[in-house]
Amino acid sequence: MEEVNFGNKQTRSFFLEKSKNLIAVRSHSGKDLASALCCEQAHKAIGDSQLVMHVADADVLVFKVPQASCLSQRKALLRALPDVRFAGSVLVDPLTQDAVLYTENIFxxxxxxxxxxxxxxxxxxxxxxxxxxxxxxxxxxxxxxxxxxxxxxxxxxxxxxxxxxxxxxxxxxxRQGQRRAIHANQWHLKKTTVTYQVQIDASANVEAAHDLGQGEGIVIAVIDDAFDIDHPEFTGSGKIVAPQNFDRRNAKQGPRPKNTFERHGTAAAGVACANGHVGASGVAPRASLMPLKLTKPLGARAEADAFFWAADNGADIISCSWGPAEGHWADPTDPRHTQDFPLAASTRLAIEYAATKGRDGKGCIIFFGAGNGNESVDKDGYSSHPMVIAVGACNDQSRRSAYSDFGNALWCCFPSGDQPHPDPKFKPATSIPQTRGIRTTDLSGKFSDTGNGAYTELFSGTSSACPGAAGVAALMLGVNPTLNREAVRQLLADCCDKIGHVDDGPLGQYDLNGHSHYYGHGRLNAHRAVRLALQRLEAEG
Missing domain, CATH: 3.30.70 (Alpha-Beta Plaits)
Incomplete structure (x- = not known):
């Protein structure tokens, strides 16, 4: 059992154990690991194994071998290969058996x-x-x-x-992270009649806010897997600002996707600030986008570098639709529901740098998706950080999306899609489908493989809610750039609509401070948020 502490002397340590059926393999620098393992000797070692984790930037593969295997023999076969630098044990979380890789770096x-x-x-x-x-x-x-x-x-x-x-x-x-997605219909922006010919009135009141401002002069940094910066909704002078790729090996290609699987960041960025010229508007269509590509596992030093880059290159807002792996939202017995996920000290310090030094000392506004595990956000070191705004998801019936995380750290919620209720006896208040997602940008050009014209209506989860909330903050800063981080945070709480349902139970109730475990301070109302920002400007003026 190995003891690790991600904080300081006052922080509780956590323990990892050596896996009995996982092997980590790393190649020598400059050697292609896939080629190194294409031989008869490698096949004897891992031919019957399952690939469970790939850290491309470091040329590390993790394989799961059959339970009855002799790990030492398999490691010896792999170590004898000329291009293999390391073949060894893998640490795992005792609760979930998730792989935790250690590098030669010490913070x-x-x-x-x-x-x-x-x-x-x-x-x-x-x-x-x-x-x-x-x-x-x-x-x-x-x-x-x-x-x-x-x-x-x-x-x-x-x-x-x-x-x-x-x-x-x-x-x-x-550790392996998780993108927080579950799956003219922009029902999340305004009251509208969607394809199903059903009128939806569960929006964040964004269309009305656009009469007051659209995020002019504000930069939203989105940290995610990749970005189609050639998409028609991200064109125009000054739309893309300080793009960066934090994957060392592929840095020269910039933040663009290298395959069709890297599409999450494009969708998230579209929710925040798509131009709205062709097929989808972001919440803040005139805000600029700082696309920061990060595909490394959680805890890598590049993760901290991304926050520093954002703050040092003029980002006003940072949106992160990712976090630790979660329990299954409909399975209360999943052990991940009770797992504490600590935040690496390097990432914590970088977040605090951005939150205090960014925007010339007024502080970057940092948003994280609360998570899609139907579990406590308070156990997630990223979303629960006190300088982060954790965003939950609510559906087209003004209720908490079934998967959305909850807890003390949840600050607010923003409209997103939902999942069918796990109880087959549950009857929704209306016949509206519960799986409607958000219309936003998808891969275009050579990467467009869906035939949907570079747009999707299936983006959902707190992956969508998070950049939506970031867009609301951009609308506020666009009309009142003097607001500091704490002022924006408080005004976001003050602008919320207190949504919910009688069936929510105690967790859905709002306390004397106007906070609910299910909804935070409620669903963001963009129009009210912008008006409050203007009122603050007038009062200070």
Missing amino acids: LKFIDQLTPTECEITLKELGLTIKQQVPYAANAFFVSHRDHRGTDVCSFTLKLLERNDVDYCHPEML
Whole structure:
């Protein structure tokens, strides 16, 4: 059992165990791992195995072998291959058996009182080599130690954390993340009659807000898998700002998708700020888009770099429709529902840098999708961070979407699609289908494979709700750019419609502070949000 601490001395540690049926394989630098494993010897080792995780940027594959296998023999076969650098054990979460990869990188932050020279001397005394001095926190580094490899890095970092001059120390641990999607019909923007000839009045009142502003001059950074920046809804002077690809190997191609599977970011960006010139409008159609491509597992140092890049390159708002793997929304026995997911110190510090230093000190407004597991958002270190706005999903009947996460950290909700109720006896209030998604942008040009003209009506989940809320914030900042992060957060709470249903039970009820576990402060009302922002400007003027 290996102990890991993603925080500081006051943070609770968590424990990982070695898997009995997983093998991690890594190639030598510059060698293609797929080619290295296309031989008879590799087939003997993993021919009957299942690929469960692929970290392309680091050339790491994780295989699940049959239970009765001898792991040591299979590892020996793989290690004998000339292009294989490493074939070893995989740590897993004891509760869920999810793979957790460790790298040779260690995140280390000394106390702020040390001088740069003292940091360098201490690193040298400890035998640590600097791989990156991070720009989003003082005295913070990614380092490595030549004598501490494999699982030994876990105990080594815990020992370093005991030092009085160390604030944070943990290995770079990678977990598989999850995009938070479930699946003229833009019913989420206005009261409208959709294809089904049913009138829907469950929107965020965005169309009315457009009479006051459309996000002019505001930059929304979306961190996601890839972006079709050649899409007609993202054209125009100044629409794309400071694009970046944080996948080291494919950095030169920019944020564009490399295949048809990388379409999540295009849809999310469209919800936030699509132009609305052809087939779909974003909530803030005149806002600019900063597309930041990030496909690495959770916890990678590139994750923190993306937040720093956004803040340092002029982003006003950061939208993240991803997070830890979740339990199945309709299965209450899924062990992931009770799993705590800690936030790596490097990512935490980068988020705090963006939230406090961004926008010339007024702070970037950071949104995360609350999650689609029908579980507590408070166990998710990303969405529950106090400087993050966690966004839930509500459906076309003004009720919580069945999958949407809930809890103390949930701040608000935004219209999105839904799933059929898990109880077959459940009867909705109307005959409206419960699986209607959001109309937004999809892959165009050479990547368009759906025949839908580069648009989709199937985007849903808190993946859609999150950029919708980010768009509302852009409308507010467009009319009142003087608002700081805390002011925007409070006005978002103040603008909400208190939706719900008598069948929601105690979790759906609003407390004396106007907060509900199911809805946060309620469903965002964009028109009211913009009016409140204007009123604040007039009062300060």
